[in-house]
Amino acid sequence: MALVELENVFKIYQVGDEEIRALDDVSLKIESGEFISIIGPSGSGKSTLMHLLGCLDTPTSGKITLDGIEIQNASSMELAAIRNRKIGFVFQSFNLLPKLNVAQNVEVPMIYAGVSAKERRERTMEALKKVDLENRAKHRPMQLSGGQQQRVAIARALINQPRIIFADEPTGNLDTHTGENILNLFRELSQQGSTIVLVTHNPEIAAVTPRRIEIRDGKISFTEDDRLAGTSLNK
Amino acid sequence: MMGIILGVASLVGMSALVKGMENGMREAMQAIGGIEKVSVIQQELPPNQSHLSDQVVGITMSDVEALKKNATLTKLITPEMNLGRGGVVSRGKKVFRPWNISGTWPNALDMNVHKIEHGRMFNEIDDDLARNVCVIGTEVRDQLFGTFEETGKDIIPIGEEININGQLFTIIGMFTRYESEKQKKEREYQLANPSPERLGPERRTGWGRGGPGGFAFMLKNSTIYMPLNTMWLKFRASAGTNNIPDPTLSTLNIRISSVEELEAALQQARNVMMSTHFAMEDFTFRTQENWDENIRAQVNNYRWSGGIIAAISLIVGGIGIMNIMFASITERIREIGVRKAVGATTFAIFIQILIESIVVAIIGGILGVFVSYGLVELLKILIPTDNEPVITLWAVVVSFCFSVLVGLMAGIQPAIKAAKLDPIEALRYD
Numbered sequence: 001m002a003l004v005e006l007e008n009v010f011k012i013y014q015v016g017d018e019e020i021r022a023l024d025d026v027s028l029k030i031e032s033g034e035f036i037s038i039i040g041p042s043g044s045g046k047s048t049l050m051h052l053l054g055c056l057d058t059p060t061s062g063k064i065t066l067d068g069i070e071i072q073n074a075s076s077m078e079l080a081a082i083r084n085r086k087i088g089f090v091f092q093s094f095n096l097l098p099k100l101n102v103a104q105n106v107e108v109p110m111i112y113a114g115v116s117a118k119e120r121r122e123r124t125m126e127a128l129k130k131v132d133l134e135n136r137a138k139h140r141p142m143q144l145s146g147g148q149q150q151r152v153a154i155a156r157a158l159i160n161q162p163r164i165i166f167a168d169e170p171t172g173n174l175d176t177h178t179g180e181n182i183l184n185l186f187r188e189l190s191q192q193g194s195t196i197v198l199v200t201h202n203p204e205i206a207a208v209t210p211r212r213i214e215i216r217d218g219k220i221s222f223t224e225d226d227r228l229a230g231t232s233l234n235k
Numbered sequence: 236m237m238g239i240i241l242g243v244a245s246l247v248g249m250s251a252l253v254k255g256m257e258n259g260m261r262e263a264m265q266a267i268g269g270i271e272k273v274s275v276i277q278q279e280l281p282p283n284q285s286h287l288s289d290q291v292v293g294i295t296m297s298d299v300e301a302l303k304k305n306a307t308l309t310k311l312i313t314p315e316m317n318l319g320r321g322g323v324v325s326r327g328k329k330v331f332r333p334w335n336i337s338g339t340w341p342n343a344l345d346m347n348v349h350k351i352e353h354g355r356m357f358n359e360i361d362d363d364l365a366r367n368v369c370v371i372g373t374e375v376r377d378q379l380f381g382t383f384e385e386t387g388k389d390i391i392p393i394g395e396e397i398n399i400n401g402q403l404f405t406i407i408g409m410f411t412r413y414e415s416e417k418q419k420k421e422r423e424y425q426l427a428n429p430s431p432e433r434l435g436p437e438r439r440t441g442w443g444r445g446g447p448g449g450f451a452f453m454l455k456n457s458t459i460y461m462p463l464n465t466m467w468l469k470f471r472a473s474a475g476t477n478n479i480p481d482p483t484l485s486t487l488n489i490r491i492s493s494v495e496e497l498e499a500a501l502q503q504a505r506n507v508m509m510s511t512h513f514a515m516e517d518f519t520f521r522t523q524e525n526w527d528e529n530i531r532a533q534v535n536n537y538r539w540s541g542g543i544i545a546a547i548s549l550i551v552g553g554i555g556i557m558n559i560m561f562a563s564i565t566e567r568i569r570e571i572g573v574r575k576a577v578g579a580t581t582f583a584i585f586i587q588i589l590i591e592s593i594v595v596a597i598i599g600g601i602l603g604v605f606v607s608y609g610l611v612e613l614l615k616i617l618i619p620t621d622n623e624p625v626i627t628l629w630a631v632v633v634s635f636c637f638s639v640l641v642g643l644m645a646g647i648q649p650a651i652k653a654a655k656l657d658p659i660e661a662l663r664y665d
Contacts, residue, residue, distance in 0.1 A: 056576065056658050077580050084578020095573045095662065109577040156577065 001068065002029040003163060003195055004053060009062030011048050011218075022048040023059070024218035030197065032163070035190035037198040037206035040215035047168070049215060050199045054087055054166045055079045067163050084112050088157025092169035094149040096141035096156075103128070103137040106156045113160055127155040131185065147178035154185060164195040171205060183208050236559070236599045238552025239641065243603025243634045245548055248610040249541035250630035257534045259622035262415050263451040264526055268347055270494055271310075273501065274521040275487040275508070284515055291517040293483040301511045302489065308500035311490035313346040315339045316466045318400065319485070324375065324459065325398045331378035334457035336399060337485075338466020346488050347455075354393040354408035362462035365469070369399065370408035374456035402469055404461065413452040421620040497522065546637065552599065553641035560592050560649035571653055572661025581654045588650035589643065596642020600635045607631075 011023040022045045030036055030053075040046040051057040052064060055071055058079075064071050067086055071079065083089075088109075096105045106124045115123070128134040131151040141149050150170060157165050167186065171179030187208060190196050198209055206212045214222035264270065275298070280288050299314045306312075315337050322336035341356050343349065357368050371392075377383075379397060380390045392406050414422065471480035491500040501520050508518060564571065571584055579587075611624045 051659050054576075056662075077582070080575065080578055080580040080583075083576060089576050091573075091662070095569065095576075097570050097573065108574065112574075112578040112580070112583060160578075 002065075003032040003034075003067060004028070004030040005063075005065040006052075007063040007065075009052065009059045009064060011045075011052065011057070012060045021218050023052070026062075026218070026220055028213065028220065030164070030195065032195055033190075033193055034211060035187070035196050035198075035209045036211045036213065037200060037209040038213050038215060039200055039203060039206045041201055044215045045218040046199055046201075046215045048218075050166055050168055050197070053164075053197065054089060055082045080112075084109060085160055086163045088160070088162040088165040090150065090153050090157050090165065090167040090170045092172040094141070094146070094153045094173070096149055096152055098141055101138050101140055102133065102144070102152050105141065105152055106159055109156060109160050123159060124155075127159050128152075130158065131155045145178070146174050147181055150174065150178075150182050151185065154182075154189075158189070158194075164197065165189070166197050166199065168199045169201070170198070171200075171202075179205070236552075236555065236595060238555040239549065239596055239599030239638050240552070240603040240606055242545065242549030242552040242641075243600050243638045244606040244610050246542065246545040246634040246637065247604060247607035247626060247630050248614065248624070249545045250538065250634075251607070251611050251624035251626045252614065253534060253537045253541060254627055254630070255622035255624040256537065257530065258625060259415060259417055260530045260533070263449070264523060264530070266348060266413060266415075266451050266455060267523070268488070268490070270523045270527050271490050271492070272346065272523065273489050273491060273497075273504075275489065275504070275518055276521055277483075277517060278519045280515060280517050287515055290513075291515055292512065294487050294518055295482045295484060298487060298508055298511050299484075301507050302487075302504060305507045306489070306500070306504045308491055308496050308503050309489045310492045311342060311346055311488075313340055313343050313488045314463060314484045315343070315486045315488065316463060316471065316483075317485040318466075318470060322400055322459075324379065324400075326379040326395070329379050331375060333372070333375050333459050334454045336459045336461070338461050338463040338470075340463055343460060343488075346490060349455075349458075349460075350411045351408045352411035353391045354406070356408055357460070357462050362464050365462060365464040365467075367402060367404045367461075367465060367469070368407045369397070369404045369459050369461045370410065371397075371406055371460075372410045372456040372458040373412040374453070375459055376409060399459065399461075400470060410456070410458070413455045415449060415452055415622075417620065417622050418449060418452060420623075424620050497524075545634075549634075549638060549641050552638075553596075553645040556592055556595050556599075556642055557645040557649060559595065560588060560646055561652070563591070564588060564649055564653040568656060568661045568664040571656050572658050572664065575656070575658035576662060584656075585650045585654040588653045589646040592646025592649065593639060593642045596638050596645070599642075600638035603638060604631055604635060607634075 006026055006028040009023055009026045010021065013020040013022055024045075026049065038046050038049060048057070052059055053066075055066065055074075056079075058074070059072050062072065066082065069082065071082065074082070089095075097108065100108070103121075103124050106127055107120045110120045110123065125134055125137070128137055131154055133148060133151055133155065136144060136148065136152075141152065144152065150173075154170075157167075170186070171182055174182060183205065186196055186198065196209075198206065200206055210226045212222075212224045213220055214224075216222075275294055277293055279285075280291060296314060299312055302309055302312050316339070318336040320332065322333060324331050324333060324336070337343070340362065341358055344351070344356050351370065354370070356370055357366070361368050376390060376392055380386075380392050380395075383389055391409065393409065395406050396403050397406060398404070467480050467482070471482075489504060491497060501522075504520070509516065512518065574584060574587075608626065611626055614624050
């Protein structure tokens with residue numbers, strides 16, 4: 001069974017009398033271990049799709065299954081638990097907590113998971129080692145460069161060993177070189193077995209992933225999978 | 236935060252002031268013997284016995300003996316015969332009418348909480364021999380020998396002779412000067428800061444000072460004690476019938492062992508005295524219960540009125556905390572979004588904001604307790620002549636707990652607001 005499965009998902013916003021179909025009958029499968037990108041211009045519905053996949057929101061109709069759990073009818077508390085244990089987020093603007101130091105930032109998800117302080121420390125150092133920042137543990141986010149901050153965010157996303165990681169324009173605030181480093185890091189993680197979903201408007205960045213999904217006007221307009229030797233299914 | 240600090244400080248400071256006032260009020264009561272002291276006083280026979288009124292014997296030494304033998308709940312018994320307001324003392328040209336000239340037993344010292352500062356109290360031998368010796372209060376000394384202010388020295392008139400209603404008495408002891416803390420502070424303040432000399436003719440400027448209860452000390456200082464037998468033989472001889480001096484006691488004071496046993500002790504004393512009085516109830520008891528209740532009621536009133544006003548300022552402080560918390564969560568909407576994205580539940584956010592609010596209140600409360608100590612010191616400097624405010628642990632604990640409660644209440648609304656934030660909106664917020 002697929003790790004994530006969307007079946008006929010709609011997300012409809014009511015603005016005044018007007019009905020806005022942010023997602024219009026979307027069906028999608030993401031297998032465990034996949035490295036996939038969702039591309040689309042702003043306003044296409046890719047953010048909405050990511051919010052639904054990331055359990056930050058629930059669909060108007062349709063069925064979403066994540067790791068065998070149906071989430072379209074889950075309560076906010078259940079969604080919080082799923083986000084905590086099964087999902088990692090990496091944001092464009094890093095979204096580190098400025099008052100906490102690097103190690104504390106990485107620890108936050110474990111606190112909500114109820115991990116003991118001793119284990120938190122050990123796992124934090126392990127995760128920071130993975131992103132090459134173990135000697136920055138006591139720094140504040142503001143003392144780090146953008147690339148370093150994003151690596152801290154990735155460490156935080158990895159800390160609870162999630163089933164899937166969502167990266168929303170992870171290179172958007174970085175220069176090209178640093179952006180490449182971050183993408184390489186994602187590629188490494190993917191090779192180590194992580195499932196990663198990259199959300200971007202930039203086709204060049206999307207090109208690093210074997211599989212690409214393009215969203216336009218709330219529909220999946222295009223799917224490309226390098227593993228299928230360059231064939232495109234929807235063309 | 237400031238509001239909480241000032242609120243706690245004013246709550247503690249107010250209760251310290253009330254405590255000081257209470258101490259001042261209780262002082263006077265302690266000075267006249269405390270609530271354990273009960274006076275047996277003479278009264279008219281009740282109407283159903285009024286036909287026996289020519290047979291009443293009054294309160295006499297036989298009552299004293301009977302109570303001593305049989306009233307086990309009574310700790311101390313002191314008979315007293317007074318000259319009443321008819322007593323005049325003189326020395327040379329100076330004449331003075333003390334408030335109280337009493338013949339009594341040496342244990343009156345204990346009963347009426349007297350303390351000998353110079354010389355000695357008369358003893359049983361003085362009493363047996365009916366010697367003309369007396370112990371005086373400082374007011375008597377002041378009037379007959381001159382005050383410290385007039386003479387510039389503390390005259391100790393031990394061994395001097397004075398004239399009491401025509402009889403010569405030797406002063407063998409003098410009590411210490413009784414005064415309330417407040418009077419003492421006022422006097423010391425006067426000595427340190429003499430008031431400017433008044434112009435114009437000499438005049439009296441008022442009824443003295445000392446606040447409520449001050450009179451108790453004034454009266455106590457204006458006392459002369461002599462042995463009971465001296466009083467009886469030298470001053471009651473002319474008043475008696477059948478060639479013996481009038482044996483009626485003016486007052487009979489008893490001290491019970493504890494207030495809890497008051498009812499039982501009074502009942503016991505009444506039973507004993509009913510027997511010595513042949514069932515004629517020509518006596519009654521006077522306790523200080525009313526005075527005690529008055530103090531309690533008054534202190535309670537002050538405590539509540541002051542407490543409510545101080546509590547209002549604490550609540551205003553709580554509104555301050557609420558605003559701080561609202562401002563803080565508006566600043567941190569993004570943080571809340573991130574926390575939610577990484578798995579914080581609504582409840583976790585709610586608790587986080589609530590705890591922050593309580594922590595602010597706790598810090599404010601602790602600082603407030605420190606400030607209250609400063610406030611009380613300030614009050615001591617500003618009103619040096621009043622009763623000293625006393626900070627009680629109880630007041631500190633109650634105020635502190637109240638401030639924490641206020642912090643909790645103030646945190647609820649901001650915490651709900653933060654918890655309800657939509658993670659998507661919060662993450663997008665700039």
